[in-house]
Amino acid sequence: MSSRGDMPAWADYVLLPLINLLLAFVLSGLVVLAIGEDPVRAMRILVEGAIGYPEAIAFTLYYATNFIFTGLAVALAFHAGLFNIGGEGQAYVAGLGVALICLYLDFLPWPIIFVGAIALGMAFGAAWAAVPGWLQAKRGSHVVITTIMFNFIAAALMTYLLSNVMLEPGRGAPETRRFIASATLPSMQTMLGWIGIEAPRSPLNFAFFMAIAAAFLVYVYIWRTRWGYALRVVGQNEQAARYAGIDPAKTIIVAMAISGALAGLMGVNEIMGAHQRLLVAFTGGFGFVGIAVALMGRNHPLGVCLAALLFGALYQGGAELAFEMRAISREMVVVIQGLIILFCGALENMFRPWIATLFARHKAA
Amino acid sequence: MTQTALRLSGIDKRFGPVHANRSIDLSVAKGSIHGIVGENGAGKSTLMSIVYGYYQADSGTIEVDGKRVTIASPQDAIAAGIGMVHQHFMLVENFTVLENVLLGAEGGALLAKGEAAARAELARLARDYGLDVDLDAKIEDLHVGAQQRVEILKALYRGARILILDEPTAVLTPQEADKLFELLALWRSQGSTVLLITHKLREIMAITDRVTVMRQGAIVATRETKDTSQAELAELMVGRRVATRVPKSAAAPGAEILRVEHLSCIDERGAARLQDISFSVRAGEIVGIAGVSGNGQTEILETLAGLRAVASGRILYKGEALPPPGTPARAKFARSVAIAHVPEDRHRMGMVVGFDAYETAILGYHDDDALRRGPLLSESRSIERCRDLMGQFDVRPADPRLRSGQFSGGNQQKIVLGREIDRDPDLLLVGQPTRGVDIGAIEFIHKRIVEMRDRGKAILLVSCELDEILALADRILVVCGGRIIGEADGAAADEKRLGLMMAGIAA
Ligand SMILES: Nc1ncnc2c1ncn2[C@@H]1O[C@H](COP(=O)(O)OP(=O)(O)OP(=O)(O)O)[C@@H](O)[C@H]1O
Ligand SMILES: [Mg+2]
Numbered sequence: 086m087s088s089r090g091d092m093p094a095w096a097d098y099v100l101l102p103l104i105n106l107l108l109a110f111v112l113s114g115l116v117v118l119a120i121g122e123d124p125v126r127a128m129r130i131l132v133e134g135a136i137g138y139p140e141a142i143a144f145t146l147y148y149a150t151n152f153i154f155t156g157l158a159v160a161l162a163f164h165a166g167l168f169n170i171g172g173e174g175q176a177y178v179a180g181l182g183v184a185l186i187c188l189y190l191d192f193l194p195w196p197i198i199f200v201g202a203i204a205l206g207m208a209f210g211a212a213w214a215a216v217p218g219w220l221q222a223k224r225g226s227h228v229v230i231t232t233i234m235f236n237f238i239a240a241a242l243m244t245y246l247l248s249n250v251m252l253e254p255g256r257g258a259p260e261t262r263r264f265i266a267s268a269t270l271p272s273m274q275t276m277l278g279w280i281g282i283e284a285p286r287s288p289l290n291f292a293f294f295m296a297i298a299a300a301f302l303v304y305v306y307i308w309r310t311r312w313g314y315a316l317r318v319v320g321q322n323e324q325a326a327r328y329a330g331i332d333p334a335k336t337i338i339v340a341m342a343i344s345g346a347l348a349g350l351m352g353v354n355e356i357m358g359a360h361q362r363l364l365v366a367f368t369g370g371f372g373f374v375g376i377a378v379a380l381m382g383r384n385h386p387l388g389v390c391l392a393a394l395l396f397g398a399l400y401q402g403g404a405e406l407a408f409e410m411r412a413i414s415r416e417m418v419v420v421i422q423g424l425i426i427l428f429c430g431a432l433e434n435m436f437r438p439w440i441a442t443l444f445a446r447h448k449a450a
Numbered sequence: 451m452t453q454t455a456l457r458l459s460g461i462d463k464r465f466g467p468v469h470a471n472r473s474i475d476l477s478v479a480k481g482s483i484h485g486i487v488g489e490n491g492a493g494k495s496t497l498m499s500i501v502y503g504y505y506q507a508d509s510g511t512i513e514v515d516g517k518r519v520t521i522a523s524p525q526d527a528i529a530a531g532i533g534m535v536h537q538h539f540m541l542v543e544n545f546t547v548l549e550n551v552l553l554g555a556e557g558g559a560l561l562a563k564g565e566a567a568a569r570a571e572l573a574r575l576a577r578d579y580g581l582d583v584d585l586d587a588k589i590e591d592l593h594v595g596a597q598q599r600v601e602i603l604k605a606l607y608r609g610a611r612i613l614i615l616d617e618p619t620a621v622l623t624p625q626e627a628d629k630l631f632e633l634l635a636l637w638r639s640q641g642s643t644v645l646l647i648t649h650k651l652r653e654i655m656a657i658t659d660r661v662t663v664m665r666q667g668a669i670v671a672t673r674e675t676k677d678t679s680q681a682e683l684a685e686l687m688v689g690r691r692v693a694t695r696v697p698k699s700a701a702a703p704g705a706e707i708l709r710v711e712h713l714s715c716i717d718e719r720g721a722a723r724l725q726d727i728s729f730s731v732r733a734g735e736i737v738g739i740a741g742v743s744g745n746g747q748t749e750i751l752e753t754l755a756g757l758r759a760v761a762s763g764r765i766l767y768k769g770e771a772l773p774p775p776g777t778p779a780r781a782k783f784a785r786s787v788a789i790a791h792v793p794e795d796r797h798r799m800g801m802v803v804g805f806d807a808y809e810t811a812i813l814g815y816h817d818d819d820a821l822r823r824g825p826l827l828s829e830s831r832s833i834e835r836c837r838d839l840m841g842q843f844d845v846r847p848a849d850p851r852l853r854s855g856q857f858s859g860g861n862q863q864k865i866v867l868g869r870e871i872d873r874d875p876d877l878l879l880v881g882q883p884t885r886g887v888d889i890g891a892i893e894f895i896h897k898r899i900v901e902m903r904d905r906g907k908a909i910l911l912v913s914c915e916l917d918e919i920l921a922l923a924d925r926i927l928v929v930c931g932g933r934i935i936g937e938a939d940g941a942a943a944d945e946k947r948l949g950l951m952m953a954g955i956a957a
Contacts, residue, residue, distance in 0.1 A: 311816045311827045318813070321802045327757055328791070328799045329814035330782025 096440060098388070102381065102429055104436055106395075109428040113421040122412050134405025135398035141405070143273060143287035147359065148371075149390075149397030150289070151351045153296040155375025156382060156389035157303050158348035162228075163384045164307055165340035166320035171217060171232025172348035173372030174239030175210040179349030180356040181243065182209030184251070184363035187268035187356075188261055195267040202268070203295075203353050210349020211342040213239065218341025222334035228341065240366075247365050260364035270358040290358035292350070296393075299347060300386040306343075307386075316340050348372060377426040392429075399425065454516065455480040455612055455643040456501070456532075461510035463496055465856070468847055470496040472668040474510070478612075483634060483644040485654040485675070488664035489687055489888045490860025491846045494647045495537055497664075498614045501645075502534040503527040514612070525554075533605025537616040537647075537859045537886065538797050539597050541589045548572070548585040551604050568607070575606050579633050593744035594621040594795070602633075613637070614645045617859065619653060620886045623742045623914045625953070631657045649860070649888050651680040663687055688890040696896040699904070700941070701924035704733035706769075707877050707908035708754070713763030715749055723749045725932045727763070731877070736899065736909040738923025738940065740916060741952050746932040747912040748794055751881050754910070755791035756780035767877065785814055790870040794881030794912065800866040803855030807845075808836035810854040811869050836865075843868035844891065860887040864895075871898055878902065881912040896922060916948060930954040 114124035135145050155172040162169035182205035186198060193201070217231035248259040273289040307313040319326045319336040326333050355367045378396055382388030403418030428435075456478040463471040470493045478484045486494050499505045501512060503521040512519055514530045521527050527534070541550050552568055569585065576582055581599045589597060598618060605613055615634075619627040634644050634657060648654060654661050655675060662672045663686040671686050684692045713727040724746050731737045739747050752758040754765060759776025766772070767787065773780050784791070793799040801810040812821060812832050821831050836850040843864040845857070854862065863886050870878065883899065884892045899922060903909055913919050919926055926943050928936040928951040936951045938944075 305826070309826045309829070311822075314809070314812075314816045314827055317805070318802055321804050322798075324799045325802050325813060327778055327781065328755075328793060329816070330756075330778050330785060332778040 093444070096444065098383070101436060101440065104440075105428040105432070106425065109421075109425040112428075113424050116417075116420060116424075117413065120412050120417070122410055127406060127410060127413065130409045131399075131402035131406050133402075134409070135402030140285040140287055141401060143285060143289040144401040144404075145394070145397040146273075146293055147287060147289040147354075147397070148400040149393045150293045150296045150354050151371040152374055152378045152393035152396045153300060153390055154351040154354065155348055155372050156378030156393050157299055157375075157386060158344045159375050159379035160382065160384040160386065160389055161303055161307065161316075161347065162340055162344040163379060164313075164320050165316045165337060166323075167218070167221070167337065167340060167344070168229050169214060169217075169232055169341060169344045169348075170229060170373070170376060171214060171235045171345075172351070172375045173368050173370070174232070174236035175213045175345040175348035176351040176355070176368045176372055177236075177239040177243050178213045179206040179210035179345075179352030180363055180367060181246065181352075182206040182349070183353055183356045184261060184264075187264040188251070188363075191265050191268040198268050199270075202357055203350075206353045206357070207346040207349045210352065211346040214345025214348070215338055215342040218338040221341075222337040236372075244365055247363065251363065258364065261362050263362045264357070268357075269361045270353070272358070288359035290354065292354035292358045295350060295353070297390070299350060300390050303347070304386040312339070348375070351375075374422075377429075381426070381429040395425075396422070452482075453480040454478065455482075455514070456645070457513040457516075458497075458501070459511045459513075461497065461500060461507045461512075463493075463500060463505060463507050465496075469667050471500070471507070472666075474669055476662060476669065476672075478643060478645060479659070480515075480643055481638055481641045482659040483638055483646055483657055485658035485661035486645065486647045486664060487649070487651065487654060487661060487683060487687055489666075490864070490886075490891060491858040492664040492687075492888075493667040494664055495616055495858060498534065498616055498645065498647065501527065502532060502614060528608045528610070531609060531611040532614065533608060533610025533612070534614040535598065535601040535605060535616065535618055537620070539594075539601055541597060541600060543590040544588060546586050546588055547583055547592075547600050547603075550589060550600060551585075551607050572603060572607060575603060579606070579636065580629065581606075581633070595623070595626045595743055598622070598630075610642075612643045612645070614647075616647045617649065617886055618646070619648060619650060620859075621743070621882075621914075623952075624916060624949075625742060627653070649886065649892075651683050651889070654683065655680060665689070684889055687888065690890075692889050693893055694889075695921050696893060696900055698900050698922075701735050701903065703735040703924070704906055706730050706732050707767065708910065709766040709769075710750075710754070711764045711766070713750075713753060713760055713765070715753060715758060715760045723932050724753070724760075727932075727934055729927055729934060731908045731910050733876075733908050734903055734906045736903050736911055736922050736924050736940075738911045738913065738919035738926045739929055740919045740923075740926055740948055741914070741929035743914045745952075746929045747881070747914075749932070750929070751791065751794065751879050751910070751912055754784075754879050755789070755793075756782075756784045781814075782817075785873075788873070788876040790873050790875035790878050792867050792870045792878070792880040792883060794885075796863055796866045796885075801854050801862060803853070805854050806851050807840075807854050807857065807865060808833045808850035810865060811836035811839055811850070813869070815869075815873070839865070839868040839872055842872065844894070860891060863887050864891060867895060871902065874902075874907075876907060878907060878909045880909065882914065883911070884913075884915070884918060916945060916952075919948075920945065928952055 117124040117127045134141055136142055158172045159169055183202045186202040186205050191198060213235060217228045217235055220226040220231050221228045251261045252259050253262040270291040274284045274286055277284040315331045315336050318329060318331055319333045323333050351371055356363055360367060374396055378389055378392045382392040399422050406413055407415045407418050454477045458474055458476045461471050461474040474497060488494050496505060500507045503523045503526050512521055519530050551572060572585060581603055583596050583599050618630060622630065638644060646658060658675045660672060661675050663670050663683060665687065708731040711728050713724055715724045717723050739750060741747055749758060753760050753775050756775040764771055773783060801813060816827060821828055833850045840848040845861050845864045867883055884895050899909060911922055920943060923940040925940055926938045927934050928948060930952060931954065938948060
């Protein structure tokens with residue numbers, strides 16, 4: 086209640102994140118300097134690697150697609166007062182749902198595969214999140230704990246299935262066979278080809294548009310529907326929810342299910358779009374990054390999209406950087422990402438009082 | 451020769467377009483009780499929050515004991531010997547009393563050591579000032595009166611010499627209020643200073659030495675209490691004469707709307723909260739439930755509204771049994787059959803402080819067809835409804851997009867009350883309808899309630915203000931210890947006898 090609303094919204098939503106971002110980059114530069122590399126060159130490689138040429142942009146957007154889905158998953162649950170950190174596991178089992186259709190029912194016509202695989206992926210993700218939701222609502226087991234546990238269960242389950250049941254015989258890695266073409270999402274290259282534009286090969290695919298649509302729908306759901314209204318009431322004041330005739334238990338379970346379905350869409354992007362086969366550990370930590378993305382995006386779908394783009398660029402540019410500069414390893418890139426998360430997420434309020442004071446003074450003058 | 455304990459000069463504060471404090475000059479004599487009165491939204495809480503460091507003034511200075519101080523945070527205020535009991539308590543609900551008192555004043559890195567010392571000190575304070583509370587009880591299990599004692603203990607424990615009380619008696623029974631005033635008088639006699647905000651002019655007359663009237667952010671008058679009167683203060687506040695009791699004709703009760711039979715309920719710990727409660731409310735009748743708070747009134751309202759499960763008993767509404775209470779679906783059902791509920795504690799239950807006002811204005815009615823546009827909840831219709839309600843109930847500022855928690859206390863109450871009355875329910879369950887609202891608004895709210903009755907609505911009123919019960923109720927039930935221990939006719943009720951009944955002394 087203290088000094089929250091003491092500055093204009095634009096400062097809150099634009100200026101503050103930018104200052105934080107700048108600081109994160111300055112600190113990263115110092116780290117680069119410390120290991121004996123040229124920070125300016127590193128920066129140039131990073132930016133160029135992220136957005137410098139068509140293929141780079143495609144990769145950035147492909148990563149961003151994952152982050153939008155997992156960021157939205159975290160953000161939506163957050164509005165219901167829940168901290169879903171199980172996006173990783175939810176996406177993982179969603180991949181299974183996708184693969185079941187794309188592998189075993191691939192004789193069906195493609196529209197049915199298309200809808201069915203996405204739906205089953207979302208359903209698997211939803212179910213994997215709804216169980217912790219149910220445990221929270223009915224048993225009071227905290228979702229933070231249960232969703233982490235479900236990440237482990239998902240990992241164990243998938244490793245078992247992939248190395249014992251679903252793997253393609255004769256393959257070195259625990260992964261299934263490739264899906265047939267009609268059981269995959271069209272790549273960006275293909276889609277642009279339809280309208281006569283030439284594009285480079287990349288894992289960027291149709292799921293990117295689904296991500297944008299999901300962001301819009303999540304916005305509508307949270308702020309424009311009565312279900313979203315109920316969800317926010319539960320998130321902010323459970324007693325008021327009961328008073329209003331809203332069932333907190335039901336709302337919590339539904340919110341977790343939707344959150345899981347969103348995380349599940351990341352599995353769709355990876356399995357049906359990028360890899361076109363089910364493979365072990367494909368989630369690659371994207372689920373966890375979703376937490377940072379939601380944090381940085383202030384749990385607002387638009388913010389989530391912007392933060393996802395930033396993280397996508399960092400992922401892609403970072404890979405390039407690790408490749409170009411020998412002294413900078415992948416781990417180094419993770420440090421930089423960590424700094425950004427730290428400044429834009431965890432320490433987002435560090436400069437708030439300071440800037441608020443500036444505005445107050447400006448106003449008084 | 452009187453010293454000045456606190457001097458404010460030129461305090462000015464704006465919240466966006468709202469000019470909450472306009473160059474306030476105020477000096478408070480040491481060892482006095484200084485009252486502050488004013489309409490809802492006049493800026494009283496804001497001014498006190500500035501003194502306590504919750505808000506920073508845009509300009510102006512604060513002096514404590516003649517020394518200029520900078521108060522940038524509550525810590526600074528505490529260091530300067532200022533304590534505050536807020537209009538909306540600032541306690542951690544699932545902490546114990548002791549933990550709440552110690553919060554921020556732990557006294558050493560080792561909690562256990564600080565705790566032992568604190569227990570002794572608190573026991574002494576409790577004894578000296580008659581502030582008995584169970585140090586190991588959880589806040590959420592205490593009723594409001596006890597929660598307030600915790601707030602006072604907290605301030606005293608931190609060594610306050612100037613105590614600010616923001617509408618402390620809004621949640622108290624007259625007996626509890628008397629006790630509080632005894633404490634304050636004792637405190638004054640020891641040379642400490644009290645700033646008291648209240649809407650109850652009778653309290654101002656009874657206990658303060660001086661009184662300051664605020665209006666629209668500015669001070670309009672300061673009087674020696676002995677030289678003024680309630681009527682004068684009321685007129686200074688509102689700018690017109692206020693009726694202390696709304697005119698009311700005799701009731702013409704019609705069909706029975708609500709019938710409660712042998713209702714009993716127990717709480718989570720198994721203690722009986724209601725025991726064999728039976729009564730009825732008829733159309734065109736206001737039934738008031740009087741009692742010291744914490745004697746079952748809350749439970750009666752909440753079971754009827756469907757929020758609390760019962761152990762036994764039946765609730766008949768318009769002749770038919772309502773489904774058993776205790777589920778959200780039942781709370782929703784109650785609304786669908788035109789039962790409205792104004793909860794006693796608006797902050798905990800009646801609103802969502804983080805929501806915009808228009809969102810709070812549809813709480814419980816977000817499923818309404820009238821608010822729907824296709825599958826969506828129409829924002830423009832919600833805003834329209836809120837604006838209409840704000841106009842009707844004179845909510846200030848009339849801005850549907852302001853956050854609910856940023857309205858002054860009385861205006862929050864008006865939003866919640868307005869939302870429920872505006873539904874024109876057949877049965878209105880209303881708890882503490884005028885808690886925290888100014889005398890002008892009390893008059894208005896009372897008029898609305900009486901007018902509802904005259905249109906044949908049934909009203910069940912819970913209030914710990916005996917005055918309010920006497921002013922409104924056609925029939926009075928007195929509760930004590932979860933039982934109805936007496937009934938009186940509203941017009942013929944005798945205040946003394948009711949008081950004795952409430953205390954459980956005579957039936
Ligand atoms: N944090 C805030 N942001 C915006 N406006 C605020 C905020 N706090 C208070 N206000 C506005 O400042 C004005 C004064 O409010 P304040 O709470 O001081 O009134 P009050 O005199 O205590 O009224 P009441 O008797 O109803 O408690 C009101 O118009 C209120 O809406
Ligand atoms: Mg106030």
